Amino acid sequence: xxxxRPALHAALPISRATAILRRFLYDARVxxxxxxxxxxxxxFLLLWFFVENASENMVKAGIASGFDFLWRTSGIDVxxxxxxxxxxxxxxxLLYVGIANTVLVSVLAMVFAxxxxxxxxxxxxxxxxxxxxxxxxxxxxxxNIPLLLFVFFWYFxxxxxxxxxxxxxxxxxxxxxxxxxxxxxTPEHAGPFGYVLAAFVLGFAAFLALRLWGAGRQAxxxxxxxxxxxxxxxxxxxxxxxxxxxxxxxxxxVPVLTGFNFRGGFAxxxxxxxxLFALVTYTAGFVAEIxxxxxxxxxxxxxxxAASLGLRPGQILRLVVIPQAMRVMVPPxxxxxxxVLKNSSFGAAIAFPEIVSVFMGSALxxxxxxxxxxxxxxxxxxxxxxxxxxFMNWYNARIALVTR
Amino acid sequence: MTAVHWxxxxxxATWLDGIVTLACAxxxxxxxxxxxxxxxxxxxxxxADRTDCAAGGACWVFVRVRFGQFMYGLYPPAQTWRVDVAAxxxxxxxxxxxxxxxxxxxxxxxxxxxxxxxxxxxxLLGGLGLPVVETRDWGGLMLTVFMxxxxxxxxxxxxxxxxxxxxxxxxxxxxxxxVFIEFWRGVPIIAVIxxxxxxxxxxxxxxVGVDRLVRAVVGLALVIAAYMAxxxxxxxxxxxKGQAEAxxxxxxxxxxATWFIVLPQALRLSLPALANEFIALLKNTTLVLVVSLFDxxxxxxxxxxxxxxxxxxxxxxxxxxxxxxxACFGLSRWSAxxxxxxxxxxxx
Numbered sequence: 001x002x003x004x005r006p007a008l009h010a011a012l013p014i015s016r017a018t019a020i021l022r023r024f025l026y027d028a029r030v031x032x033x034x035x036x037x038x039x040x041x042x043x044f045l046l047l048w049f050f051v052e053n054a055s056e057n058m059v060k061a062g063i064a065s066g067f068d069f070l071w072r073t074s075g076i077d078v079x080x081x082x083x084x085x086x087x088x089x090x091x092x093x094l095l096y097v098g099i100a101n102t103v104l105v106s107v108l109a110m111v112f113a114x115x116x117x118x119x120x121x122x123x124x125x126x127x128x129x130x131x132x133x134x135x136x137x138x139x140x141x142x143x144n145i146p147l148l149l150f151v152f153f154w155y156f157x158x159x160x161x162x163x164x165x166x167x168x169x170x171x172x173x174x175x176x177x178x179x180x181x182x183x184x185x186t187p188e189h190a191g192p193f194g195y196v197l198a199a200f201v202l203g204f205a206a207f208l209a210l211r212l213w214g215a216g217r218q219a220x221x222x223x224x225x226x227x228x229x230x231x232x233x234x235x236x237x238x239x240x241x242x243x244x245x246x247x248x249x250x251x252x253x254v255p256v257l258t259g260f261n262f263r264g265g266f267a268x269x270x271x272x273x274x275x276l277f278a279l280v281t282y283t284a285g286f287v288a289e290i291x292x293x294x295x296x297x298x299x300x301x302x303x304x305x306a307a308s309l310g311l312r313p314g315q316i317l318r319l320v321v322i323p324q325a326m327r328v329m330v331p332p333x334x335x336x337x338x339x340v341l342k343n344s345s346f347g348a349a350i351a352f353p354e355i356v357s358v359f360m361g362s363a364l365x366x367x368x369x370x371x372x373x374x375x376x377x378x379x380x381x382x383x384x385x386x387x388x389x390x391f392m393n394w395y396n397a398r399i400a401l402v403t404r
Numbered sequence: 405m406t407a408v409h410w411x412x413x414x415x416x417a418t419w420l421d422g423i424v425t426l427a428c429a430x431x432x433x434x435x436x437x438x439x440x441x442x443x444x445x446x447x448x449x450x451x452a453d454r455t456d457c458a459a460g461g462a463c464w465v466f467v468r469v470r471f472g473q474f475m476y477g478l479y480p481p482a483q484t485w486r487v488d489v490a491a492x493x494x495x496x497x498x499x500x501x502x503x504x505x506x507x508x509x510x511x512x513x514x515x516x517x518x519x520x521x522x523x524x525x526x527x528l529l530g531g532l533g534l535p536v537v538e539t540r541d542w543g544g545l546m547l548t549v550f551m552x553x554x555x556x557x558x559x560x561x562x563x564x565x566x567x568x569x570x571x572x573x574x575x576x577x578x579x580x581x582x583v584f585i586e587f588w589r590g591v592p593i594i595a596v597i598x599x600x601x602x603x604x605x606x607x608x609x610x611x612v613g614v615d616r617l618v619r620a621v622v623g624l625a626l627v628i629a630a631y632m633a634x635x636x637x638x639x640x641x642x643x644x645k646g647q648a649e650a651x652x653x654x655x656x657x658x659x660x661a662t663w664f665i666v667l668p669q670a671l672r673l674s675l676p677a678l679a680n681e682f683i684a685l686l687k688n689t690t691l692v693l694v695v696s697l698f699d700x701x702x703x704x705x706x707x708x709x710x711x712x713x714x715x716x717x718x719x720x721x722x723x724x725x726x727x728x729x730x731a732c733f734g735l736s737r738w739s740a741x742x743x744x745x746x747x748x749x750x751x752x
Contacts, residue, residue, distance in 0.1 A: 036576035043580065050607035057606050128421050129414035130428040144732035145725050146687035149701055153725075156708070157717045338590075345592035348694060360598045370602045378591045378599070385590045 054371065061368075069367045070095070076362045078353045080269045091363055098355035099380060105272060105354065106344045109279035110337050116280060117287020124292050135288065142285030147346055150282045155274035155350045165261050174254050182268040183255035192246035199242035203234040210234070228318065271352035279340055286336055294329035295321070326399055334392035338385050355380060443722070454712055466716045467723045470707050474723070477543015477698060483535065487546050490527040493520060494553065502738060504745070521557055524550075539617040543698040545727065551617075551689045551699065555624035556682055562625070563632030564671075568662065570633065571640055581633070588630035594691050597623045601695040620692045624685065631681045639674030640666065673746060679739035683732045700724055 014022075024030055058065060070092040077087045081097045082104065124135035160179050162169065168178040176183040187193065207230070214225030255265035298321050306320040348357035355377055364373045415425040446461025449468070457463035467474070476484050497516040500506040528550065530536035542550065569581030588596070600623030604614045643666055651661035671678075693702040704724040708717060 032574055036574050039580065040576050053609050054603075054607045057610055060610060126424075127414065127417055128424050128428075130425050134428055140733065141729070144683070144729045144736060146690045146701060146728055148687075148690040148693070149721060149725050149728065152701070152705060153721050156705075157721060161717070342590075342592040345594045346691075348594055349691070356592065356595050356598070360595060364602070370606060374595075374599050374603065377595055381592060381595070382587070382590045 063368050063370075065369065065372070067372055069369050069372070072367075074363060075366060076358065078358060080272055080353055091367070094358055094363055095355070095376065098353060098358040101272075101347075101352070101358075102341075102344050102354040103384075105275055105279070105347065105352070106341045109276055109283060109340050109344065112276075112280040113283035113287055113336075113340065114333075116284035118291050120284055120288035121291025121295070124288060125295060139285045139288050142282055143289070147278065147282050147343055148349060150278035151275060151346050151350055154277040154281075155271065158277070159270040159274045165257060168257070168262075174252075176255055176257075176262055177273075178262075179270065180261060180267065181270045182273050183262040183265050184268065185252045185254040185265045187247065187250045188253055189250045192249050193243070196239050196242045196246055200235070200239040203238040207231045207234040269352075271347065271350050274350060275344070275347045275352050275354075278346070279343060283336060283340055283343075286339075287333070290329050290332045290336065291325075293332075294325035297328040298324045323399065330392060330396045330399065334389055334396070337392070338388055341384060341388065342381065462719050462722070463716055464719060466707075466713050466719050470713075473707065474544045474700065474703055476546050477703060478541040479537060479543070479546065480535075480541070483530075483537055486527045486530075486534065486537075490524045491546075491549070493523065493527075494549075504742075517557060517560070521554065524553075539615050542617065544703045545700045547617075547692075547697065548686070548689050548699040548701075551621055551624060551692065552682070552686045555621050555628055555689070556685055558621065558625040559629035559632055559685075562629040563636055564667070566629060566633035567636035567640055570637055585630045585633050588627045589634070591627075593624070593627050593688050594694055596627050597691055597695055599623065600626075616695060617697060620695055620697055624689065624692075627688075628681060628685045631684065632678060635677035635681050636670060636674045638677055639670035639672070642673050643670050676739045676743040676746070679735055679742070683735050683739075686732060686735075687728065700727060 071090050073088055074091045074094040075087050076094055078085060078094070078097050080101060082100045083097075085093055085097050120135045120138055123131050124139065126132045126135070159181070162177060162179045165176070165178045165180055168176040168183075170176060174185045210225075210230055211227055214227055214230075218224050253264045255262040255267070257263075302320050302324065303316055306316040311319065344354055345356040347354040348361060351357060359373055359377050364370060367373070416422045442461045444461075446459045447464055448457040448459050448461065449464050451457065451465040452469065453465070454463070456465055472481065472484075476487055479487060494516075497512055497520055500512045501509060501516060506512075526532060526534070528537065528542070528546075529539070566581045566585055569577045570585060572578050572581070597620055600619045601616065604619045604622065605612075608614060647665055647669065648661055651665040656664065689699055690701040692699055693705070698706055701724045704720045707713060708720050
């Protein structure tokens with residue numbers, strides 16, 4: 001851009017060396033590299049300054065460094081875990097417990113928030129004035145209140161305010177909700193449930209094959225094949241039957257009130273129940289807006305054109321509207337799912353043992369190795385986030401509009 | 405269209421619609437009256453302590469007695485006028501910025517972004533003739549607003565730089581910006597607040613004490629800067645390349661073209677998205693609870709531990725929630741209105 005400038009000075013009596021230097025300094029490419037070098041250098045110096053200070057401060061405070069602490073006894077007990085763990089186990093086992101809890105609550109929250117959010121989003125578009133107003137109030141209410149307030153509300157205001165175990169809310173005689181959490185029955189043997197997974201895989205494979213065959217038949221003969229009912233039967237009903245069979249074949253460990261608390265089954269602690277409810281009710285408000293936006297983004301002309309081609313309403317929805325709405329919805333849904341993952345850390349505020357609370361809280365207090373622990377926790381979030389967004393990007397690319 | 409027509413079309417169009425309507429109406433009839441009874445009819449508004457709340461409804465006496473604390477934390481009551489003055493200045497500077505028709509936008513922008521920050525800190529913290537009030541005495545709504553405003557003001561320039569950096573043709577700058585943005589967007593805010601409160605004293609020279617409040621604001625600002633950068637990038641991408649090229653053709657260098665031509669247009673377009681980030685920031689300031697700072701929600705929550713008022717959970721949360729709701733809802737309405745105006749202006 002500034003290459004023309006030296007020419008203006010050409011008439012002036014300047015030495016050859018200065019002229020060369022000037023030409024060099026006014027070269028846009030040279031300037032670009034100099035600027036980048038300067039920025040990179042400044043950032044390097046800043047980081048170096050931080051590292052120097054940190055190592056000096058750590059020596060002064062007598063803080064150890066390195067990752068040896070991971071293999072030392074943690075001494076921390078955790079009230080909620082999916083596998084065997086005790087205070088005598090190592091810090092790295094504690095980390096696994098935290099990761100498992102974060103993933104469990106996040107995945108459940110994603111599933112339920114998607115279902116609730118879809119329902120609310122569709123309700124908001126309903127022609128029924130009362131229903132759409134309800135949905136609108138819900139969305140505006142939820143989106144403008146801090147998530148932490150939801151967590152506190154569900155934890156202190158609802159779950160902890162429930163009656164004690166003796167006066168539990170009895171849900172069908174097998175689930176019990178009280179101020180110690182939610183007690184659920186567990187099967188004595190997990191073995192038969194392997195068949196459920198097998199049935200699902202088998203059903204899914206059969207569904208894919210059937211879909212291919214159906215498409216081929218439709219192309220050849222024009223007779224459409226009922227893909228949706230067949231798919232539901234194979235992917236949902238088959239594993240469902242397998243689950244029923246497995247459930248009947250094994251005795252169940254149903255929670256029973258003994259003394260002041262429930263024995264048997266599995267107790268979902270109040271913190272888990274409250275965090276899950278908070279994440280679901282909060283996130284659903286955002287999902288609802290995404291769903292509404294996605295459906296509204298499909299222009300009316302698409303529906304009308306499909307109808308004029310003779311497609312039935314169900315087909316219009318399934319073949320024309322939803323595929324186009326998905327295209328709009330996937331990117332914002334990705335960031336909502338990532339938000340759920342990050343927001344599961346709100347559990348730290350009510351001492352739910354997820355990764356931030358067990359590692360950045362308890363383990364950091366015990367070991368004092370702040371830098372390593374912070375690096376591990378942030379690294380895990382970044383890694384899981386990358387995996388989720390990579391998957392969603394792959395899905396997005398699959399359904400994206402192919403323009404020729 | 406008569407009322408009967410309206411009802412038929414919007415409530416009872418099909419038999420399924422009718423069932424849904426009746427179910428919704430039943431829900432309202434079942435739950436709305438008890439809630440209203442609790443919050444208004446049977447509520448107690450006047451009194452001095454718990455014993456005055458005998459009506460069985462909400463005990464708003466709790467909020468009334470504690471109101472000063474909910475607003476100012478432990479700020480000395482004789483000095484709270486300083487908080488009020490700072491708040492009045494802020495409102496006076498910001499409201500003309502938000503109003504579509506108000507003139508002198510540049511002046512008020514300058515006042516908000518450059519004049520207010522030091523004046524506000526001076527008023528709240530003291531010194532130069534005012535008695536000093538330590539930040540550990542700050543709390544309540546005042547702390548919430550302080551953190552939101554200062555984190556926002558710190559984050560904004562950083563966010564602009566990062567957004568420009570991400571669009572830069574220089575690979576080093578672009579990579580650094582992408583790493584900054586994706587890093588802070590990828591980690592939970594609660595972890596960043598922990599991180600700032602633990603790491604800041606560690607990475608600065610020994611003896612440089614960093615106030616707890618400053619650490620929290622730095623943590624919030626870093627995260628929100630990354631989100632703001634993405635909001636601004638959206639605006640930058642909406643500006644046709646021709647704008648920058650025309651500026652270059654007129655002889656403007658990168659910085660002048662950016663400052664005079666590209667940024668003003670891009671920022672206007674990204675204002676709605678920026679407002680949404682600001683709402684998120686306002687909601688996320690509640691997380692400073694984990695480093696023992698008591699913002700509005702924190703102090704309301706802490707007041708519940710007082711044995712004199714134990715069990716008034718709902719009153720406390722309803723009060724804090726309605727303040728957050730009003731602020732966030734107001735901002736989001738403003739942002740939605742602006743978005744509508746902007747899209748109307750760009751369509752022609």
